[in-house]
Amino acid sequence: MVEKLKKLKENIENQIKDLKNKEDLEALYKETLGKKSDFNKILRSLSDLSIEEKKEIGPIANEIKNEINKIFGSKRLELENEEINIKLKKDKIDLTLDINKEEAGSLNPITKIQYELEEIFKGMGFAIYDGPELELDYYNFESLNIPKHHPARDMQDTFYINKEQVLRTQTSNLQVRAMREFGAPLKVIMPGKVYRNEDLDACHEHTFHQLEGVVIDKNINLSHLISTMNLVISKIFNREIETRVRPGYFPFVEPGIEIDIKCTICGGKGCPSCKNTGWLEILPGGLVHPNVIKAGDLDPEEYSGFAFGLGLTRLVMMRYGISDIRDFMSGDLRFIKQF
Amino acid sequence: MYISLNKIKQYIDIPENITPYDIGEKLTLHTVEIDEMIDKEKEFQNMVIGRIEKIEKHPNADKLSVCQVSIEKNKGIFKKGSDNNIQIVCGGNNLEKGMYVAVALPGALVKWHGEGDFQEIKESKIRDIKSFGMICSSKEIGLFDIFPEEEGQILNLNNIKKQNSNLKINGGEKLSEALELNDFIYDIDNKSITNRPDLWSHYGIAREISAIFNLKIKQLILKPFKTLDYTQLKTNIENDDLCQNYTAVVIENIELKESPYWLKKELYLLNQKPINNIVDLANYVMYETGQPLHTFDAGKVSNKIYIREAKESEKIITLDDKEEKLDNSMLIIADSIKPIAIAGIIGGKDSGVSSYTKSIILESANFDGISIRKTSSKLNTRTEASARFEKQQDPNLCNIGFIRYINLLSEISDSNIKIQEIKNIKNFEENETGIIRIDKDFINKKIGKDFTDKEIKNILTKLKFEVSENKNEYIITIPTFRLEDIKIKEDVVEEIARIYGYNNIKQTPLYSEINPIINNNLRRLEKKIKNILIGCGYNESFSYSFLSKKDLDLFEIKEEDLIKVKNPLSKDAEYLRDNITIGQIKNLLKNIKNEKEIKLFEISRVFDSKLKNKYKNLPYQNYHLSCLNFIEKGENNIYKIKNILEKIFDTEKIRFYYQNTKNVPNYLHPERSIDIMIGQNKIGFLSEIHPKILSKLKIKDRVGVFEIDFEFFEEFSKRKNIEYKEFSKIQESNMDISVVVKEKINWQEIRECVQKTSKNITKIKVFDVFKNEKIGEDKKSISFNMTFGNFNKTPKSEDIEKIWKDVLENLKREFDAKLR
Incomplete structure (x- = not known):
């Protein structure tokens, strides 16, 4: 009987290898482990055995069943992964493409x-x-030791607004203010x-x-x-x-x-x-x-x-x-x- | 200012181990800034004196000759002609056998036909005849000013050889040595001697070199001379405070002619054009001593000379042929009849020397620097003399320059010049020095180095200061020529530090108390907002603070609204702008050909005399922020910029509202313009550019802009804008509503009305606005979504519905809204 079960398992292993989709896998599952399956028939026939034989064969049969379940489990996972992968492959896009591109600005x-x-x-x-940038002559020049008509005023060509006000020629205008x-x-x-x-x-x-x-x-x-x-x-x-x-x-x-x-x-x-x-x-x-x-x-x-x-x-x-x-x-x- | 090293060497014996470059470097490190060092020898490299031994006609060219030129000293080196001569093809029309000429050998630099840049001479074939160099004209080697010659002639050195037996004009001599042009010239940056009137001369620079290198300097040689015991000249100073010294003398028996070679050469080396002996000598003495001199034709001037202020409407034609209108702020030299010179600046043409001049008046004076400066800037006339006078020269210098001129004039004159009695008016104490007392530790405290007494005395003595001690004090006597720039203790500190060498001062790290730095909130905010803007794709594009008349016309801005620049050099800088937007529109224009999407911003000051200002006695000049958005064929440019605007306010949680603009500037779209308000204050505007401006600028799509007063914004950012409230953790819910209202009702009004309906409305978001015939004319449908939250307990659907109905009721009541 054990031989039969092992043979069955081998059979399943061989069949499962070639399966390509989940439906076939589930059909095979039903066929091999379902109520009407050979496997189930064999298990049911266990009841005809003696207590000693039951004790001996029972665990082995269970173990084989578990092993078969495991084989199915891993095949199921494999097929699911394959399915996802196919979907993912279809999802592939060109990520280098510019869509609604927004550039960052720049500082001067x-x-x-x-x-x-x-x-x-x-x-x-x-x-x-x-x-201030529009500054008093006083802060831009006079307070900086550059009185009117000082030759140093030549060093800088000044925009005058009027007699008192100039566009500052230097940030030094803030020395005295500070x-x-x-x-x-x-x-x-x-x-x-x-x-x-x-x-x-x-x-x-x-x-x-x-x-x-x-x-x-x-x-x-x-x-x-x-x-x-x-x-x-x-x-x-x-x-x-x-x-x-x-x-x-x-x-x-x-x-x-x-x-x-x-x-x-x-x-x-x-x-x-x-x-x-x-x-x-x-x-x-x-x-x-x-x-x-x-x-x-x-x-x-x-x-x-x-x-x-x-x-x-x-x-x-x-x-x-x-x-x-x-x-x-x-x-x-x-x-x-x-x- | 050009300084000749050979001239310096007349005053100082410079040891051979000190190179001209060393001198230049040390001058830079201790005294003045040098713009350029010019090795004259390099300019004349591979140029020698040659003697023409044989001239033959060029077989293939009528105007060319084939010369055999002897450069004896270099025999054997250039065996490229016949009989130890070199062969040169030359087109000169004055070639003669036995003529001494300037020969440019291969490698020499010449100006072809006296024009353009210097180019290198190479061996060449000229119409099949080999030529191993070039016989030069004076133009071709840059010496035309010394040796003016006719077109087509080459430089004939025979005359110079005859007249100057000291010059080694022999075949094969280096040209630069033979003509004594092997000088080294320093081009000194005039700005760096603004404060040093004493350095505007060779002798002044020599004094510095002597101090820096610790070398002895010779006295200027001033020889006594005989004068006649009479003079017809009378001088009279009317403005004592503007003229400290006026020395004048009539010199008779003058012969006006070309200057001797040495004088012309000296002026050439200083980049000056020789004119005639009388004028050249005056210039030469000025470069030597720093004292400007002037010469009048005594025959053209009445006997009485006045130094006085000009009368209104007096005029003078100056030596450079300009007619100048004078006024009573200007000091002039006049005879009994009319002005003969603008004091210290330029002489009059009528009184100038000419070939008929038989006697001259030599003037050596000292004028007030400020007065000279004022007049010179008023007349926009700057001369070598005014540049010196305006720095306030030492009045003791007059005498030195005066004597030097007379000594040299006697030397170069063949005729026996007669010097009349000298007229001299002095309004100053002669040879009066200054005294500065300094605590001994003051110098060390300011420099940060412990100098010994000896070191300090040594440095100051080298600079011709006298130093004595009194307990813990130095008593320093300032020589007359330094009185103008050494006035306070700190000035003496500078003398010691610079001569010791700034680079020799050991550096001490600065330690100071730990104080929290003063926070600058405006700058903090500026940085933050700029970063947000660049995150949104906006570029910081600077524009000028100025507007031109053209801008005013284009953007229809009234001139009287703007602050005007009094003295703009450029037409682009006539007015100060009162907004940044125009600058950004101009920047948009610059980019529109290159870009489809243009996003610009700038934070800068704008100027407005009508607004209140935080700086005392100055017009309003707050920082503004301006943003501009342009997308080619973009419909919603204005809404895009509005989102940016609101984002900025939102980051600082500043609440503001929009208000219809009353006075829209002419460059903005009157129907698409709105003011940005906080409380009662207008803080800026959001707008589109006026279509007529756009069409003038050929911009085809709409342009959205906003501009806010950034300093107002900053002020509001400092207020307590965030008030935290415990928030309800109960799930929020949403409902839409669509109503029809009159078109003129704006979203801001609707939103406010909805908002005040219930505190449980936490968000209101418009998602659709449209108009059509079905709704009716002057009507619009507006749909928005409301978020309900802020509940104490989970609301029932009736609660939400109630709020929804209240909203509708309020809208009906306030705006006659109808549910759609």
Whole structure:
């Protein structure tokens, strides 16, 4: 009897292999294990056996039944999976296709770099200050130690609105405003738009961006200024960069300096970008002139400080190798979308 | 300003181990900015003196000759002709045997026919005859100003050789050496010496070099001279405060002619054009000492000279042939009859020297810098003299320049010049120095380095300051030529720091108290909104703060509404804008050919004199945010931009409403324009661009824009916009409703009416609006979905229905709405 059952199982195993669909499988199941099946007949005939024989054959028969069930189970799963796979295959689509495409917009590169710098300075404890672009002559010039008819006014071509009002030529206009508003100690940067009355060409814009910084505290000296500026430069370029400091003249600082960096384009060998000097002007600065501190309602005997200015537009041009300064204000999406 | 190193070497013996480039670099690091260093020798590389030994006609060209030129010194190197000469084909019409000429050998740089850029000479064949170089005209080697010659002639050096026995004009000599042009020129950035009147001269720069390299500087040689014991000249200063020093003298027996070679050469090296001996010498002395000088033809000027303010409507024709109208703010030099010069700026044409001049008046003066500057900017005339005077020169310099001129004039004159008695008016204390006292630790405190007494004294002494000590104090005597820029202690600190070298100062990190930084909410919000906008596909496109007259016409803006720029250089910058939208429309126009979908935004200041402003004494200039949406053939551009607008307000939970616009600007669509309101305040507008503007600009599709006052927006963002309420966790449900209302009823009104019906209406969303004949004229159907929630207990369907009916009732009552 056991032989018969084993034979049956073998038969089923052979039959099941070739089955291709669930219906056939279920039919076979009914045929082999259903009520009217041979298997069931054999099991039913167990009752005719003796108790000893029952004890011996019963478990074996059960085990075989279980095994057969298992074979069916795994075949069922196999067929189901196959079915799903077929469905899935039909679902395949081209995911590289653009449907209802929505592009992200872009920031102007000036804004991008400005925000980057703001984060650097905030990390060093600088606040961000903002102020008027249409400014009083007083804040743009006079309070900065540049009286009317001072030759230094030649250095900047100014848009005048009237005798008292100008479009600011430099973000330095906020030095005295910041001192008056916050007092000392003070650590601020003032990024923003400035204006020069110039004709436009690839190198000249009447509208561009600067970032000014001022630190006022007790006992601030040149050594602090140079150290801080080197730190700032290494942060801006994200690496150590060779710098040199030389004298520079700005009426609102004394002493006044210019910080140059080794030309990032030629590495110092000399090229058109650095006018063959190997150096690029990047950061003018100096110790705040006592007259300016006084104008800021602070006592120059008690407080000293340093100021620096960064040509934001120039820095962005350097960073990305942009050769036409007019691109920034052009609104041309072929330019903006690259950033 | 150009500085010649050879000239500097007249004052300082520079050791051989210091190269011209070293000097340039150190000047940059310690004193001034140098724009360019020019090695003249390089300009004249591979150019030698040659002697023409043989001239033959070119067999194949009528106008050309084949010359055998001897360059003796280089015998054996260039054996490319006959008899140790080199063969050169030349077209010069003044060639002669035995003539000394400038020969450009292969590798030399010349200007072809004296025009264009310098190009390299190569060996060549000219009509089948080999030519191993070029015999040059003065134009071709940039020396025309020194050696003016006729067209077609080559430079004949025989005369120069005859007149200047000191020059080594022999075959084979390097041209630059033979003509003493082997100089090194520094082009100094004038802006970097704005504050240093003393540096506007060779001697001034030499003083700096002597301090930087610790080298001795020689005194300028000023030789005494004899004067006659009379003069017919009288001088009179009417404005003492504008003229500190006026020295003038009549010099008789002048012979006006071409300057000697050395003088022309010096001016050429400084990029100046020689004119005649009298004028050239004045310029030369100015470049040497910094003192501008002027010469009048004494025969054309009356005996009395006044230094006075001009009278209204006085006129002068200047040396550069310009007629200038003068006014009483301008200082002039006049004789008894009329102005003869604009003081310190430019001379008059009538009183200038000419070939008939027999005697001159030499003027060496000192004028007030501010006055010169005002006049020079008023007349828009800037000269080498005014550039120096406006920096306020040392009045002691007049004498130095004056004597130098007379000494040199005597040297170069063949005639026996006679110097009349000198007229000199001084309104200043001669050789008066200044004193600055400085606490010893002040210098160290400002620089951040401990200098010793010796170091400080050493640096200051090199700069010609005198230093003495008194307890803890330095007493520093400032030389007269530095009084203009050394006025306070900090100025002395700069002197020490720069001569010591900024790069030698050890860096000290800045430590300061930890203070929370002042928050800038506007900038925080600006960043946030910009990020949202770029997330929505909008691009930050900057536009100018200016509008042009053309813009005003195009966009129909009234001129009187705008702030005007007083002195615009460009026509594009005549007015300040009071909105960003126009700038964005212009930016749209730039992109419309390249893009089908254009989304732009900008946050910038706009200017308006009529609005209230937060900065004292200044017009309104708040930041605005402007957004523009254009999609080719897009019907709903305005609704797309409206969604962006509402998204922005929603991120800050600012509640606002729309209100019909009263005064729509001419460039906006009057029927598709609405104001954005918070409380009673208009904060901006949402609109389409006016179709007539679009058609003028040839834009075929509608353009949606909004612009808001970003600073108002920021103010409202700071208010308490979020009030948290415990929310009901009971499931919400939905119902639709469709009603017919008069067309003029807008959605905002309906929504508000629905909203106030019940606190259990949590969301209202419109999903369909249409009009047709069935509904009736002036009517529209509007369908929306309401979400019901916020219940304390699960509502029964009757509860929901009740709210629904209340909504309908309210709509019927308020708008005469009918259920559809």
